[in-house]
Amino acid sequence: MEGRNEKLFSRKRSFTFGAYGGIDKFITGNESSCAESVGHSILDILDSPSSEAKPLTSAPSSQKVTELFAIIEKLQGSRLDEQRCEFPPPLRTRLLKIGDGLPLILPPKSGGYWIDPPLDRHVETSPTLSQGGFGLESYDIMERDSEAKVYQEFFRHRYHHSFTACDPSLGPLVLSVCLEEEENRLRVILRMKECSIHGTFSVSLFQQFPTAVELAKMLCSSVSVTCFEAVSYLKAPEIIMAFDEHRVSQNFKFGVLYQREGQLTEEDILSNNEESEEFLEFLSILGQTVKLQGFTGFRGGLDVSHGQTGNEAVFTSFHGREIMFHVATKLPFTEGDTQQLQRKRHIGNDIVALVYQEGNTPFISDVIRSHFLHCFIAVRRIKRENEGEGGDGGSFQVSVTAREDVPPFGPPLPTPPIFTEGSVLREFLLTKLINAEISCYKALKFSRLELRTRSSLLEALRSELSSRSQCMLGEPSQPSIPLTEGGRSVQEGGGGFIENFKRAIRVRSHSFDTLGVPKKAGGVAGQRPKDGESEQTSNVGYTETRGQTSPQDDL
Template identity: 45%
Template sequence: MLQFWDTLTMAKPNVNPFSPPMMTKAHWRKPLHGNRMDEQRCAFPPPLKTEEDYIPYPSVHEVLGRRSPFPLILLPQFGGYWIEGTNHELSDALDSEQVQPLSPNSRTKLECNTTATLYRKHFLGKEHFNYYSVDGALGHMVFSLKYDVIGGQEHLRLMLRTKLKTYHDVIPISCLTEFPNVVQMAKLVCEEVNVDRFFPVLYPKASRLIVTFDEHVISNNFKFGVVYQKFGQTSEEELFGNSEESPAFVEFLAFLGEKIELHNFKGFRGGLDVTHGQTGTESIYCNYRNKEVMFHVSTKLPYTEGDTQQLQRKRHIGNDIVAIIFQEENTPFVPDMIASNFLHAYVVVQVVNPCSDDVLYKVSVTARDDVPFFGPALPNPAFFKKGPEFHDFLFTKLINAEYACYKAEKFAKLEERTRSALLETLYEELHVNSQAMMGVGGEDDKLENGSGGGGGFFESFKRVIRSRSQSMDATGFTFKKPHTVSTSLSASLSHNPAESPKFPGISLLVPGKSPSKYGRRGSAIGIGTVEESLIIPGKSPTRKRSGPFSARRSSAIGIENIQEVQERSRENSPNTQKTPDSGHVSQDPKSDNSSNQSSPEVLTAAKNR
């Protein structure tokens, strides 16, 4: 028995020299030698490995010193990347004619964010309801709900947007004991929701704002790097120093897309200069499934004499997320060969039988450890015939690689910050415009519009109450000062600012503001200009005289009736006084002589009263 265990301990597995270190069976059996007391003790986590404890991968120079063939990709000495497609045994495959064309319908599926298109597909243009609120933990929230009939059964389709993700669910009404309110509906899709209420969105253009936010993650423009690697090149300086293109590389570039002149190019330029020619004169471009793809080809970017790093080339390719490495001969590529914080995935292509009728391409894929696997999967063995099937496979792999890289830690944190900022902007847009539709704009709106006498019913009512406040105080009646709302609903809308604190972040984009001060409304999510928006009730008609809301200033009560009531209140007020020289009846000089009833002096006087 002891000899059996010794045999297991001394046995060495047949390990591929290019593979990572493997754990032998002896390591798994070793804890069985401990006594029962050791097994009952609490195990501490193992100490972190250092470079001395870690068995490194062989370096590229060590591999080149061995016999060929060499792998297309060699992992860095201390890992950090994964590889797909390591079998490239051409002889067996060619003898058995296993090189089969790929089916685009079954094997090349573009990955996409299906949640981003749900609102356009199920809500936009259909009857539904939108709400907004602020949660202490989840932050700003925008909630959409819709009554739906699916298969003859009634359902509730719910979408809840938070700073981290969008929740979506379809719930049969028959499964509910009673019809829920809006807060209960939100908790059906996210149990962490902890708010007292949601506020309805009253803005007619809200759906356009919401669909723009949902689809901000969708892009139809892509840019990928293409690096030419010659035989024996093992450094970044050597890769970017190639200025000549071999016939095999020219053939591959023509396979990727069409060669276009950059000057006055009207399509997606991928950051290249199309005016002054500072990024070269030509490039490779392709329109694939209504997606524009621009390639940053290392040999077509400007070459600078005396610059070993070739920064003019690296600043474009180094800022790409996915790149193609083209190998004309058998030389391994190491992912950390190019120093970049953005490059997360590489598709390595090695040509066989170039410039002939039997051109084949070996393919391997590598990406950083925190990048999830992306399809379509490489065949085994991983090589393709030159043709439209491989073209479709390659472009699908590149686009899916970029989508997968967005889930890596660095890009995920960046996307989280961007989403949080855009959601806060969406919340403020919906909130301010909903208030404006009710005629309860904030103090800033009134200060900018002079007298503050807007066209809403609430504003007209406030002016009447303000003009009669002194006379009512004298007769023993006291009116409660109407609340004005700046960033949250109040009074009849029953919104307590303490319940929904205003979070710092993007500045409030108040509709109707001067473009010179605030720029484009909703510029963070690409919404139109102030001129394109509706005329907001409560604004001064001098801002825009045309449109259906231009006469709203005299709506509800009417400006003539307001003036008549004001004159009547002056005559009946016991606090009125006549000036000694003219006998003119006047009230407080601040409230009668000031052209802006919402000026700071008036606000101070109102507080004192």
């Protein structure tokens, strides 16, 4: 009877790898309707109270109990055995067509990711081909918001005026106007919840100086307000500049995963503790290993006081930007925790991650389950055919994958995507990582969340400027919170996406307090870490874990 059950109901794992993606399914050994009926009955029994259990067949009760316990034992079998997954047949077929040498990245069965170079070009980019000329060069780094530095560059140190208004359809508006007498022109910037619009107009175009409403309508025809309120607060430029710089990203944090031969699951990859010489050499290309205790640079959410996030990390400065790498093998390892949440909470909250492969096992695009991770860059050390036996094996092959709603970003991969010099690889990877994160902000989830964040911060800016201006004029006003209070400094936060989101939450929480609206119990997003307290204790958890939900679920 047990043999018949094993033949009738074989267990099949879904191919969304990782601790959170496994879905158990029953498939029948034949297509008979009788077998399907029995399968549904078994699932009904396991999901319903014992008092409502329905008989499987007309067999004696002892036989029914034996069969039920056999099924339960099969369900509760070794979890390690169930994690031994194999490539889905469609992928296996495609790999056979590719031939020798597996690609660095494979798409998930469910799709939803693009890969560069595509699988159909894998043969063309084989490491056995001769490499074209590719020397050290400087790559272009994308700007998150090209208008974010306009105010600081053209307005901050010149005499100018700012105005605020609340448009019925566009929401809060903040307008800044500067007269550049040497060029005889007006420079104007209009901040709206979607974006900031910047323009210059020759003074000779106007018979008399235009009003704030006229200037705003020249930049955006949708403006419908009839008047603007003048800003008279003396420290208004500081507050306005703080708002503009929330979209200036000077500091970045990226995850680094270490994938060894044969590792296909999230648990295997996050459980690596040993670092080979090859992996350490790759980390030295990215940056320098620093002690976290007392570290004064950008820490990327790591604890620099109490050692709660490990003792070491990889850090580097790159073209005026500071980058902290969350290296999985350097984050704390928890014995008995298959999910390794101490590591997952940092890497899962990054937007882009590097995957260093030691071996020929491909990386599945969705193997690491996270609401935030949208892009992976895989690197594999290879020995090219023309290097011979005496070659040092110092060539690196690179591949990139991102979710389908992430726009392509530069610099482009060379053909073939192979780097023989560490300095060129470093320049390429760091530029690619920064551009990847900025491009990920345009994905659907991030763009909607960022719009919500910017709207909250802009409303706080308008309210702050209006309130402070009334105080300067001696008029009573409601208390408000400056954008620079209740959050980290611009230098520390660096315009990071998560930091800006938490700042918007803090502003919203303060508005609840001002209005007397009770906040939900258990909300920690508005709390600041105490002196000496690790930053991670106040970090908003976005990583998807069992039994928990992400704030992005409501997007």
